[in-house]
Amino acid sequence: MLPDATVVRSILSAAGVHDAPAEETSLGLVCRVPGSGAPGVLAALRESELDFRILVDMLGTDTGEGIEITYHLRSLSRDEELYAKTALPYDGDLHSVWNTFPSALLQERETAELFGLKLVGHPNPKRLFTTEGLEPLLRKSVPQRSVEEVRQR
C-alpha cells in the first residue's frame, strides 16, 4: 500500500524539489511540493519506476493561511498510493496538471472556482459549478446562511 519513502524522495529531488519531506501520516505517505512545481513533480512521479498512473482524487483545503491542494495518486502496477500536497496563497495560481493527468480537468476547475484560485495552463479555465459573481464558496471566510436568513426566506 505505502510506497518506499526514500524512493519518493529521490524521485522528487531528481525532479528538482530537494528539501521535500515525504512522511507517513494517518492518510498514508504524504509528500509536499511547491505550488508552481506541481505539474513537473507529478509528471516525474508518473514516469518514475513507481508508476503513479492514476490521479484518483484532487481536493483543496482552506488551512487558514492559504489553500492546500492534495493530489491523490495511485500506482496500479505496484498497488501503492501517494498523496502530494501543495500550499498556495489565497487567490494564488493553480498550475494545471491536466497534461499529465487528464482526469484533473474538471476537478481543477472545481477547486479553482470554489477556492478562488487562478487556473494557469488549463485548456478551458471557466467556472464549472456556479454562476458569475459568487464568492469562492468553500473558503472558511465565506459563511453559510444563518438560521435567521433561512427562516425569513
Next chain:
Amino acid sequence: MAIDRFTGEHSVAFIRSEQLFDLARRHSLWYLAFGIACCAIEAPMSASGPRFDFDRMGVFFRASPRQADVMIVAGTVNRKMAETVRMLYDQMPEPKWVVAMGACASTGGPFREYPNVVLGVDKVVPVDVYIPGCPPRPESVQYGFIQLQEKIKAQTEERLAARRHGS
C-alpha cells in the same frame, strides 16, 4: 337582448362549456418530464412505474414544455438552475400549474444553508401545490395531484359563483 342569454358570457352554454373544459383540464394533467435531483427518481420515474402508475388518472409526461400543463419541480433549485426553471415555466402554455415536490423545492430543504441554493422554487415561479417529504413517496405525489385537481375545481366554482353574483 334575448340572444345574449344563449351566447353571452353569462349564458348557460358558456358556463357549461367552461365547466366542461375545467373538467378536461382536471383530468388531463400532462407534466413536463423534468427531474432535477433525488425527487425525480420518486415522482416522474417510480410514479410512472407499474406500482404507482400515474397514467391511471391521466397524468402523463411530455418531453416538451409546450405541451405540458404541470411542472413538477423535483429537487433542489440552485442559482444556475433557477434561470432554466423560469424559462421552462414561461414556455408552458396557459393554463399551467407548478408542483413543488419535496423539501428542497419548497424551502431549500437540507441544503438551505448553502448560499448557492435558492430557498424554495416559489422565489422563481408561482407554486400551486407543495408536497412535503425528502423525497416524498409517490403516494404523496399522487395525493398532491389530487389536491391540484381539487384546486382547479375550486377555481371553477369560485369563478362561477362570482359570475352568478355579478349578474
Next chain:
Amino acid sequence: MSPALVIVLRILAALGLMLANGVVLIYMLRKVLGHLHLRLGPVHVGPKGVFQTTMDVLKLLSKEDVWPSGVDRALFYLAPMVVFVPSLMAYAALAFSETWRITDLATGLLYTFAVLSIVPIGILMAGWASANKWSLLGGMRAAAQQIAYEVPLLLSVLPVVMIVGSLNLGDVVLAQDGMWLGFLPKWFVLPQLPAFVLFAVAGLVELNQTPFDMSEAESELVSGFATEYSAMKFGLLFLSEFSNSFVISALGVTLFFGGWLVPWVSSEAIQPIAPVVFMIKVYIGIFVMMWIRGTFPRVRIDQLMQLGWKWLIPASLGWIMVTGLVMKLWQLGPQVVG
C-alpha cells in the same frame, strides 16, 4: 339527394371516422402500452377510463396557442394542416366493403400513397418553421426518411398489383376471394410473404413508428418536429399520426389479408358485416404496431438509411423480378381485368 350533398356527407363521414379513430386509437395505445408494461393505463375518467382521450382533446382545445418568437408564422400555421389534411384525404380510397367506400377510385392505391407522401413535407415545414434546432433535426430526418422509404414502400406493393392487375383497392380484395387447395385462404400474404415483410417495414418507417420514429425520437430530439407546437396544433399533429397508422394498417389488410373477407365464409355471406370485419382486421394490425412500439428500441438514423437504400430497395426490386418470372413461366395472368 343532390350529388353535391352526397359528396359533402361523404367528406364529413371521412372526417368523423378519422377523428373518432384518433380518439379511440390514443385511448387504445395507452391501454395497450399500459397492459404491456404491467400497468393499467387510464382508469379514472369514465368506465375503464374511456373518456380519457376526450378529456385530453378538450384540454388541448382550451390551451393557450403559443406562438414562439422567431417562428416563420405562415409555415408554422400551415404545417399542422399540411400534415392533417392528407391523412384525412387518405381515407377516400379505402374499401371497407364492396359498397362502403368514400369514393371508388380506379387508382386507389396510387392515390393513397401519393397523398400520404405529402405528410413528411408538412413535418419538414413544421421542423423548419419552429425555429428550434431539435425541430429542425426532426424535420430533416423526416425528409431523409421519406425519400429513402417511399420507393421500397411502393415497390413492395407492386407484385400484388401485378397479380391483380388493378390499382382499385376493392378489386384487390375481390381477387383474394376463394381457397387454395380447398382450405388455405387465398390471401396474398401467403404467396407474397416477402412483399408483406417489405411493406410492413417500409410502412412503419413511413408512419414514424417505433422502431423508426426518427423524427420524433423523444430521447434524442425532445419531441422532434412537434417540440414547439402547443394546444390543438399539436393535437392535429398527434391525431394525424394515429390516423395514418390506421390508413397503413388498412392498406396492409386490403393488400395482404383479404380486406373484409373471412376465410371459409363466402363473400356474399360476409357482405352485411363486411365493414366490421375490415375494422377488426385493421385494429389487429394497429395492435401489432403498438406491441412493437411498447417493446422495441429505436434504430439509428444512419442504420435506417442503410437499411432503406442497401437492403429494402434491392430486395423489393428482386422480389418484383421473381414474381414477374413466376407469372410469366406459369402463365399466371391478372385474375381481375379492371
Next chain:
Amino acid sequence: MTDPRDLVTDVGLLAEGAHDPGSPPAGIRRAPTGVDGLTTEHLVINMGPQHPSTHGVLRLIVEVDGEEIVAAETSLGYLHRGIEKLAETRRYNQLGTLMDRGDYVSGMHGEQAAALAVERLLEVEVPPKARWTRSLVAELTRIASHLIWYGTFGLDTGAMGQFLYAMRDRESILDILEAISGARMMFNYIRPGGVVADLPAGIDGRIRRFCNGFDAYLDEHHALLGGNEIFQARVQGVGEIDADTALAFGLTGANLRASGFGWDVRRERPYDAYPQLDFDVPVGTTGDAWDRYMVRMEEMRQANRMVRQCVDGMPEGDFTAKVPKVIRPPEGEVYASVESSRGETGVHVVSDGSDTPYRYHYRAPSLFACQVLEEILPGHLIADAVMLIGSLDIMLGETDR
C-alpha cells in the same frame, strides 16, 4: 420574424479557447476539424439541462455537422448544492444524510464510504454482523441502482417496456430496504461504528424470495433489451474507451472494467464483508457501450449472488460498535473508498478534533465519467451521444455535489 438560418452558427460556446482548431492541446483532446465554410456550417446544439435523456440536469453543448458531433462540452453545476460545504457543519453521524442525497440512486454506498472514513479516523472495530449487514444492503442497493440504469438506458434507445419492468423489480428491492432502514431512498442506515438498527425479523425469507425470483427476471431483462438486434446494432462499437483513456480520465467501476481493466475496490481494497464473500468481477474487452451494458448486467447477477451469501452467512452479534453519540475523532486526515454502483466513491475527511469535519471531500465517480464525454463524443452521432451518456451511467447528484 427571424430566419431559422440565423440560428445556424459555427461559432458558439465552444469557441472560447478550449477548442481552438489552431493548437490542439497535447493530443489528448480532439479539436474541431473545421469544415468547408462555403458549403456547410456547424450547428451548436444545447442538450439539457431539460432534455429527456440527460439523466437529470447534465448540460451538453454539442457542435454538430449534420448529425455528427464534432465537438462537445459538458456544463455542470445545475445541481450544485454544496454537500462538501454543508458537511463542515454536520456532525460525523449526520454525514450519511448528505451522502444519501449525493448519489441518490445508490445511497447506501455513500453512507458506507462516509462511515468507513470516520471509523478509520476513530480506529474502531466494527462487529461482524454490522459488516455483513452493510454488504447485504450495499449489494441490494447496487441491484436497485443498476435497474434504474438499465431502465433509463432502455428509454434512451427508445424502448419503453424495459424501464417499467425494471421499476417492478426495483420496487421489490425498495420494499426490502424500507423494511430494513425505514426509507425508500434516503436510508441513513449505515452509521460510523455499524448500522443504525438490527435487521427486522423474517427479512431473510423475503430477501431469499426476491433473490430466487430475480435470477429469472434478470434473464428476462437481458433477453428483452440485450437480446434485441436493434439494440445490439445501436450499442456495439459505440463509444469505445480503451483502457489507457479510461485510466487517464480516472474512470472507475463498471466503466473501467468494461474497458478491460479489472480494478474493483471490493477486491483490491477489501472492506466490510467482501473478503469473506465469493464473487466474480466481470471485465469487458473493447470498452464500448455494449461492454458496459454486459458488465453491468453481470454485476447485477454477482450482486444477487452476494446478497444470497450475506443472508446465508449472516453472523450473530451486535449490529454496532460502541461509539459515542457525539463523535470527536482525533486530528488527522483519512481517505476511504467503496465500490458504489458508479465506481469508486471515496470520502476524504480532514478532522481538527472537533465534532464536525474540518474539510470533507467526496470523490464522485460520475464526475470522471462526465469529463471523458468531451473526449469520446466527437465522431459520434447525436443518437450515439444519448447512448453514451446512458451507458456511462452518470448521476448528476454526485457530479455537482
